[in-house]
Amino acid sequence: MLLIDPPAWPAHGRLWSHLVSDTSVEELHAFATRVGIPRRGFEGDHYDVPEERYAAVVAAGALPVEGRELLQRLRDSGLRIAKRKHERVLQSTSHASWLPRGGRADVIASRQENAPPNTVVVRLAVTGPSGLLVRRRPDGDLDLPSSPVGSATVEAALADLVVSTVGAAGRQAPSxxxxxxxxxxxxxxHYPWPTPFACFAVHALPSSGREVLTVGEWVALRDSAGELGDRHWWPVVALHLGLISVDAAHD
Structure with a gap:
């Protein structure tokens, strides 16, 4: 069922409602398309709807409910996607084929200072004049330089990864x-990660190109989508590099 709460959320000089489905994201997207809500209004588990569109969305079939009920029904449905301030859900894959049955994979862009709780792997997106730095995995596929957190802190694991990737010359802190x-x-x-949540954080690190790299190879940005577009973290890196828009990340 499609649900919408009253336009009570201020942003950008107007009030907004939240439009959700407690059945499926597919139902939500189909309804939004039918009533003309642009994909850029999608926030991972809901669409933002401006006040002036509220009546039309209700007339098209969305059930008006109070915000508290909307949130509870979204949580009960299992479709709620938690995120922190200054974060945006780029993609969410329900019943992801690479996860155990019923598993979901969320891809989230973040401007937070710290990695999220339950971070188990840190990755480094090193960019420079030659493009994006990658390493070749044992299976032959390309990936970002990565390191498990293990018993260390995220900060310590990330610092070690920077040194092992660009050496002590990496003077700028990754973000x-x-x-x-x-x-x-x-x-x-066969699932090796903590449950229910396991996060794989991606940090950006600009390179001058003068560092002495100990491992890895460069992929030109013009070739990066073809080489790396199937990696789960790709939308985060592509958005950071300006190779895709938020709308494209949602498609």
Whole structure:
């Protein structure tokens, strides 16, 4: 069912409602398309609807409810996607094929200072005149330089990753640009990460190109989508580099 709360949320000089589905994201997208709500209004588990569109959305079939009921029904449906301030959900894949049954993968862009709780892996998006730095995994695929957090703190794991990637010459501190979050409530015997949440944080680090890189190779930005577009973290990096828009990340 489609639900909408009253326009009571101020932003950009106007009031906004939240439009959700307690059935599926697919139902939500289909309804939004039918009533002409642009995809840029999608925030991972809801659409933002301006006050002047509220009556038309209700007339089209959305059930008006109070905000508290809307949030509770969204939570009960399992479709609620938590995020922090200054974060935006770029993609969310329900029943992700690479996760145990019922698992969901959220891709979130972030301007927070710190990685989210339950971060288990840190990745480094090093960019320079030659493009984006990558490493070749044992299976032959390309990936960002990465390191498990293990028993260390996220900060310590990230600092070690910077040194092992660009050496002590990495003078600029890396900044968080987003993360992939696995949501797995029923793990199988082969799933290695904590449950229900495991986060894989991506930090950006500009390079002058003068550092002595110990490992890795450069992928030109013009080739990066073809080489790396199937990586789960790709929307975060592509958005950071200006290679895609928020609308494209949602598609």
């Amino acid at each position: 968080l640009i987003g993360y992939v979050r696995n949501v797995v409530r029923e793990p199988d015997d």
